[in-house]
Amino acid sequence: xxxxxxxxxxxxxxxxxxxxxxxxxxxxxxxxxxxxxxxxxxxxxxxxxxxxxxxxxxxxxxxxxxxxxxxxxxxxxxxxxxxxxxxxxxxxxxxxxxxxxxxxxxxxxxxxxxxxxxxxxxxxxxxxxxxxxxxxxxxxxxxxxxxxxxxxxxxxxxxxxxxxxxxxxxxxxxxxxxxxxxxxxxxxxxxxxxxxxxxxxxxxxxxxxxxxxxxxxxxxxxxxxxxxxxxxxxxxxxxxxxxxxxxxxxxxxxxxxxxxxxxxxxxxxxxxxxxxxxxxxxxxxxxxxx
Amino acid sequence: xxxxxxxxxxxxxxxxxxxxxxxxxxxxxxxxxxxxxxxxxxxxxxxxxxxxxxxxxxxxxxxxxxxxxxxxxxxxxxxxxxxxxxxxxxxxxxxxxxxxxxxxxxxxxxxxxxxxxxxxxxxxxxxxxxxxxxxxxxxxxxxxxxxxxxxxxxxxxxxxxxxxxxxxxxxxxxxxxxxxxxxxxxxxxxxxxxxxxxxxxxxxxxxxxxxxxxxxxxxxxxxxxxxxxxxxxxxxxxxxxxxxxxxxxxxxxxxxxxxxxxxxxxxxxxxxxxxxxxxxxxxxxxxxxxxxxxxxxxxxxxxxxxxx
Numbered sequence: 080x081x082x083x084x085x086x087x088x089x090x091x092x093x094x095x096x097x098x099x100x101x102x103x104x105x106x107x108x109x110x111x112x113x114x115x116x117x118x119x120x121x122x123x124x125x126x127x128x129x130x131x132x133x134x135x136x137x138x139x140x141x142x143x144x145x146x147x148x149x150x151x152x153x154x155x156x157x158x159x160x161x162x163x164x165x166x167x168x169x170x171x172x173x174x175x176x177x178x179x180x181x182x183x184x185x186x187x188x189x190x191x192x193x194x195x196x197x198x199x200x201x202x203x204x205x206x207x208x209x210x211x212x213x214x215x216x217x218x219x220x221x222x223x224x225x226x227x228x229x230x231x232x233x234x235x236x237x238x239x240x241x242x243x244x245x246x247x248x249x250x251x252x253x254x255x256x257x258x259x260x261x262x263x264x265x266x267x268x269x270x271x272x273x274x275x276x277x278x279x280x281x282x283x284x285x286x287x288x289x290x291x292x293x294x295x296x297x298x299x300x301x302x303x304x305x306x307x308x309x310x311x312x313x314x315x316x317x318x319x320x321x322x323x324x325x326x327x328x329x330x331x332x333x334x335x336x337x338x339x340x341x342x343x344x345x346x347x348x349x350x351x352x353x354x355x356x357x358x359x360x361x362x363x364x365x366x367x368x369x
Numbered sequence: 370x371x372x373x374x375x376x377x378x379x380x381x382x383x384x385x386x387x388x389x390x391x392x393x394x395x396x397x398x399x400x401x402x403x404x405x406x407x408x409x410x411x412x413x414x415x416x417x418x419x420x421x422x423x424x425x426x427x428x429x430x431x432x433x434x435x436x437x438x439x440x441x442x443x444x445x446x447x448x449x450x451x452x453x454x455x456x457x458x459x460x461x462x463x464x465x466x467x468x469x470x471x472x473x474x475x476x477x478x479x480x481x482x483x484x485x486x487x488x489x490x491x492x493x494x495x496x497x498x499x500x501x502x503x504x505x506x507x508x509x510x511x512x513x514x515x516x517x518x519x520x521x522x523x524x525x526x527x528x529x530x531x532x533x534x535x536x537x538x539x540x541x542x543x544x545x546x547x548x549x550x551x552x553x554x555x556x557x558x559x560x561x562x563x564x565x566x567x568x569x570x571x572x573x574x575x576x577x578x579x580x581x582x583x584x585x586x587x588x589x590x591x592x593x594x595x596x597x598x599x600x601x602x603x604x605x606x607x608x609x610x611x612x613x614x615x616x617x618x619x620x621x622x623x624x625x626x627x628x629x630x631x632x633x634x635x636x637x638x639x640x641x642x643x644x645x646x647x648x649x650x651x652x653x654x655x656x657x658x659x660x661x662x663x664x665x666x667x668x669x670x671x672x673x674x675x676x677x
C-alpha cells in the first residue's frame with residue numbers, strides 16, 4: 080500500500096487507503112499504555128519500588144547483624160515473619176492507595192483526561208484499561224520483593240540446611256499462593272480506591288481511612304478480624320490452601336485463621352470488587368471535568 | 370447549523386458560570402470572546418461533552434453531545450490546559466490521540482507526521498513534551514486536534530503562549546482549515562486574534578451572551594471606538610501641535626521619543642494623518658494601538674448597548 084500525503088496543502092488530508100482502516104471505535108487499550116507509561120516514567124514510582132525491593136534485604140541484614148546466627152532456623156522464620164507479618168501488609172495497602180487513587184485523580188486534576196474522554200472510546204473501557212495498567216504497575220512494585228525474599232530464604236536454607244525441605248513443586252505452589260494473595264489485595268483495593276477517587280472530592284484521605292482500617296484493626300483489635308477486608312481474605316485463602324513450605328507455615332498462622340473458608344473468602348472479595356467496580360464504571364460515565 | 374445551544378445554564382455550587390444561554394451557530398468559523406472568567410471555557414467544555422449543562426440542551430450537528438461518543442469522531446478539541454502527557458514525545462502524543470480515534474498504529478504514525486508538519490513541529494517531535502516551551506506545547510495540542518481531520522474544531526485559547534511568528538503561522542493554518550470546509554469554534558480574550566480567524570464573533574460576559582456580530586461589523590466598530598495610539602515620528606512635537614489644532618486627538622502624552630495620543634474618531638484620524646505628516650515634513654516611524662484589548666472594545670460595546 081502506498082499512500083502519499085500532500086504536505087503542500089495547508090490542511091489535513093487523509094487518503095482513502097488510510098481512512099478505510101479507521102475503526103468505528105477508538106483503541107481503548109491506549110488508555111492502558113498511557114497510564115502505564117505515566118506510572119513507569121515517574122521518579123516517585125521507581126524510588127518507592129526500589130525501597131520496596133531493598134527493604135526486605137535491609138531488614139534481614141539488620142536482623143542478622145544485631146541478633147541472630149545465620150545457621151539458626153529461627154532467624155529465617157522470624158525474619159520472614161517480620162517482613163510478611165510486619166511491613167508487607169502496609170506495603171500491599173500503600174501501593175494500591177497511591178497508584179490506584181492517582182490513576183483518575185491526577186488526570187482530572189491536570190485535565191489530561193480530556194484527551195481520553197473526547198474520543199470515540201467508551202469511558203467504561205477507559206476505566207478497565209486504567210485498572211489493568213494499575214495492576215501491572217503494582218505488580219512491578221510488589222512482586223519482586225516478595226519473590227526476592229522467597230529466593231533469598233530458599234538459598235539460605237540450603238546453605239545452612241534449615242527449613243525449605245519440601246520439593247521444588249511445593250515451594251513453587253506455595254510461592255504462587257503468596258503471589259495470588261498479594262494479587263487479590265492489589266486488585267481488590269485497586270478497584271475500591273480507583274472507584275472512590277471518582278466519587279469523593281478528597282480521595283486520598285478517604286482511601287487512607289479505608290485502606291488502613293484493616294491494619295488498625297489488625298493492631299488494635301487482636302489481629303486482622305474483618306472477613307470483608309482484602310488482607311484478611313487473602314491470608315485466609317493462603318492459609319487454607321497452603322501445601323507445605325514449613326518455614327513460612329508458622330507465620331501464616333494456619334490454625335489461627337480457620338474462620339473463613341476459601342469459597343466464602345472468594346465470594347466476599349468478588350462481592351466487594353463487583354460493587355465498587357459497578358460504582359466506578361457508573362461514575363466514570365457520568366463524571367464531569369470541571 | 371452545526372451547533373445549537375438551548376437555554377443552557379451551568380452552576381458550580383452557588384456560582385453561575387453560564388446563565389440561560391441560547392445560540393444557534395451556522396457553519397463557518399466562530400469566535401467566542403470574553404474577559405477571563407466570562408464563561409468561554411465552560412461553554413466549550415459543554416460543547417465537547419465533558420461538562421453537562423445544569424439546565425438546557427446542546428446539540429452538535431443535530432445530536433446531543435453528552436454521552437454521545439460517536440460524535441467524537443467528528444470533533445477535534447484543543448483544550449486550554451498547559452500540561453499534556455509530559456512523559457510522551459510530541460509524536461507519540463499525537464499518535465496516541467489518533468489511535469484513540471480508531472486508526473491503527475502505522476496509519477496513526479503517518480497522520481501524526483502530517484499534522485505535526487502543519488504546525489511546524491517536525492524538528493522537535495521526537496523530544497519529550499516535558500522539555501517543550503509553552504508555544505511548542507500549544508502547537509502539539511493543535512496537531513492532535515486536527516490530525517484526524519475532524520469536521521468541527523473546538524479551540525480554547527489556541528494562540529496563547531505563542532510568539533508573533535507562531536500566532537501568524539497558526540492563524541493562517543486555521544484560515545486554511547476553515548477554507549477547506551471545517552467548522553471552527555475558537556475562544557480568546559484577545560479580539561484582535563479572533564478578528565483574523567473568525568467570520569462571526571460571539572461576545573460573552575458573566576456567563577451571558579451579549580451578542581453576536583459579523584467580523585465586518587466589529588471592524589467598523591473598531592474604527593469608531595475611541596482608542597489610544599503609540600505614535601513615533603521624526604518630529605513628534607510639531608505633529609502633536611498640528612493634531613491638537615485640527616481637533617483630531619483628545620489627549621496627548623509626550624515621551625522622550627514617542628507620543629501616546631487619545632483619538633475619538635480613529636477613522637477620521639487615519640484619513641487625515643498623511644496630510645498632517647506632509648504639512649509638518651515629518652516621517653512616520655511607528656503607529657500602533659496601545660489599548661486594543663478586548664476590554665476596551667468590550668466595554669465600549671457593552672456601555673453602548675446598556676445606554677440603548
